[in-house]
Amino acid sequence: MKKVLYSVIFLVMTMSLAQNASSLKVQESTEFRDEVRSGSVISMNTSANGLTGVIRNSQKHLLFDLFDESFNRIKNGKIPMGEKERFQGNLSFGNTVKVFTVLSPSKKERILYCHEFDIDNKSYKKTELFKANVEKNQSIFSGGNKRETGFAMSPNGQYFVVSTDDIKKNSNSYTAHVYDSETLRLIYKKAYQKNVEKFYEANDLSIDDEKNVYTLGKLFLDGRSQKKAGKANYDFLLNKISSSNVQTIKIDVKNEEKHIRSLSISNINNKIHLFGFYSEEGVGKIKGGSFFDVDTENMLITVNKFFEFPDLVYKDLYVENKIERQKEKELSDYYVDYTMNDDHGNTYILAEEFYVTTQFVTYGMNGGGSSVSTPHYGNLLVLKLDKEGNLEWGRGVFKHANRPSYNAFVKNDKLHIVLNSGKTLTEMDDGRVKVSKNLFESTSLYDIAFSEKGEVNYNKIQDNKKHTIYRPYYGIYDENRFITIGERGGKKRFLILN
Numbered sequence: 001m002k003k004v005l006y007s008v009i010f011l012v013m014t015m016s017l018a019q020n021a022s023s024l025k026v027q028e029s030t031e032f033r034d035e036v037r038s039g040s041v042i043s044m045n046t047s048a049n050g051l052t053g054v055i056r057n058s059q060k061h062l063l064f065d066l067f068d069e070s071f072n073r074i075k076n077g078k079i080p081m082g083e084k085e086r087f088q089g090n091l092s093f094g095n096t097v098k099v100f101t102v103l104s105p106s107k108k109e110r111i112l113y114c115h116e117f118d119i120d121n122k123s124y125k126k127t128e129l130f131k132a133n134v135e136k137n138q139s140i141f142s143g144g145n146k147r148e149t150g151f152a153m154s155p156n157g158q159y160f161v162v163s164t165d166d167i168k169k170n171s172n173s174y175t176a177h178v179y180d181s182e183t184l185r186l187i188y189k190k191a192y193q194k195n196v197e198k199f200y201e202a203n204d205l206s207i208d209d210e211k212n213v214y215t216l217g218k219l220f221l222d223g224r225s226q227k228k229a230g231k232a233n234y235d236f237l238l239n240k241i242s243s244s245n246v247q248t249i250k251i252d253v254k255n256e257e258k259h260i261r262s263l264s265i266s267n268i269n270n271k272i273h274l275f276g277f278y279s280e281e282g283v284g285k286i287k288g289g290s291f292f293d294v295d296t297e298n299m300l301i302t303v304n305k306f307f308e309f310p311d312l313v314y315k316d317l318y319v320e321n322k323i324e325r326q327k328e329k330e331l332s333d334y335y336v337d338y339t340m341n342d343d344h345g346n347t348y349i350l351a352e353e354f355y356v357t358t359q360f361v362t363y364g365m366n367g368g369g370s371s372v373s374t375p376h377y378g379n380l381l382v383l384k385l386d387k388e389g390n391l392e393w394g395r396g397v398f399k400h401a402n403r404p405s406y407n408a409f410v411k412n413d414k415l416h417i418v419l420n421s422g423k424t425l426t427e428m429d430d431g432r433v434k435v436s437k438n439l440f441e442s443t444s445l446y447d448i449a450f451s452e453k454g455e456v457n458y459n460k461i462q463d464n465k466k467h468t469i470y471r472p473y474y475g476i477y478d479e480n481r482f483i484t485i486g487e488r489g490g491k492k493r494f495l496i497l498n
Helices: 002-013 311-317 320-329
Strands: 014-016 026-028 038-046 052-058 061-067 073-080 085-093 096-106 109-118 123-133 151-153 159-165 172-180 186-195 200-207 213-220 234-241 246-250 259-268 271-279 288-295 300-308 334-341 347-363 368-385 391-399 406-411 414-422 426-428 433-435 443-450 456-463 476-478 481-488 491-497
Touching (some): 038 085, 038 096, 052 096, 085 151, 159 200, 159 213, 172 200, 172 213, 186 213, 186 234, 200 234, 259 288, 271 334, 288 368, 406 476, 406 481, 414 433, 426 433
Parallel strands (some): 391 433
Antiparallel strands (some): 052 061, 109 123, 151 159, 159 172, 172 186, 200 213, 234 246, 259 271, 271 288, 288 300, 368 391, 414 443, 481 491
C-alpha cells in the first residue's frame, strides 16, 4: 500500500517535460562486427585527412579500427598483449595516437610500453620506454584519481611527459620523464617532491612547448588524512620542472576562512591557469569556485579570485525549502572533469559529483561474504567564466548514474552535454528537471544545451529502444563534430553530431 501511495504522490508532483529535438545534425555510420569481444574505447581520433582511428581494449588484445570519412571500416587490427600487461593511458595529436601499457613480469619489475598508431599511414609500432623496480608489488602510477595524472602532451604535440610514482617503504617521490613525441627519445627525467616525512598526492599534470612540466598536488602536513582537528591537513603545491631545476610554490589563499578543495591545470596557448573549488565549512565541502593566474617565468600567483555558487545552481539541484540549509552545509564530492574555452576566451568548467559506497554482502547460510563497492556519478555543476576569470553564470544538472555517462563540448557558442537518461525526463513542480532512469524504464540519448547566457534546453536525440545504444563518455569532439560509438545485437556503429 505504501509503494502505491508513494507512486501516486510522485506522479502528482511531477509532469512530463516538453523535449525538443536537438539542434545538432545527427548522422549514423553503417554497422560492423568484431571478431573478438571488445571492451571499452581507449581512444578515438580523426586525422586531417578525415580518417578516424578507434582503439579499444579486449582481454588479450588492443583492437585498432580505421574508418573513412563515411565511417566505413577500412582496416581492423588485433595487437596482442602480454598476460600481465594492462592499459594505463593514452595521448593523441594530429594523426597519431599513443597508447601506454604496463607489463608486470614479476612483483618487483614494471615495463612501460608505448603503442603508436598512425591513422593516415595505417601503421603501428610498439616501443619500450623504460623499466622500473618497485616494492611490495606497487604500481608506478597513482590510482584512484578521477582525473588523469600520469600523461600529458604539449600544445604543439612535439613533447609528452610521463609522471611515475616512486613509492618506497619510508618515503615517496615522483619522476617526470619527458620524451620527443616523434622519435620517442628521452629528453630528460627529473625527480620531484621527494619526501621522507610528508606524503604528496598528484592531482594534475601539464607540459608546455618549452618542455617545462607542471604538476599540481597535495602535500599532506601530517600523515595522509584530509583533515586534522577539523582543519585541512594539506597544502596545494604547483611544481615547475625543467631538465635542470625544480621550482615549487604553495597555492596560498591568504584567508584562514577559505581552503581549496580541488584544483586542476588549464594550459591554453602555453598559459597556465588553475581552476577549482574552495570551502569555508570543512574538508570535502565546496562553497564556490576559484581561479588563479600563474606567472610561470617567475612562479608567482598574479591573479587570485573566489566566487560563491549563484542561487540558480542550488535551485537546479534542490527543493526550495532545502536550499538555504544546503548553502550552509555546502556541496560535497565534486571533481572537475572539463575546462573548455570558446572562441571569445570564455571558460566553461564542468564538475561531477562522485563518491563510492561500500556494502557487505553475505553468501548463503554460512555467514561468509565480501565487501562490494558501488560508484555513484551524481549531479553536475556548470560554470561559465569570462576571459578575466570572473563568473558569468552557474547552473546545475540534477542527475544520477552508476557509471561514467556524459561528455561535453562547446560548439557555436553553446555548451552541449550529451548523456543517456530515462526515456521521459520529468519536470518537478518546483521547475527542476531530473535526469535519471527508473528501474523498468527504457533510455534515451539527450543533448542538454546551454546558451551563452546560461539558458538550458533538454533536447532528445533518440529513444534507445530498438536502436543502437551509444556511450557518450567514450566519444571525442574534433573538427567541429562529436563522435561516439555504440552497440546493438553484437554490432557496432558510430554516431556523429555536427
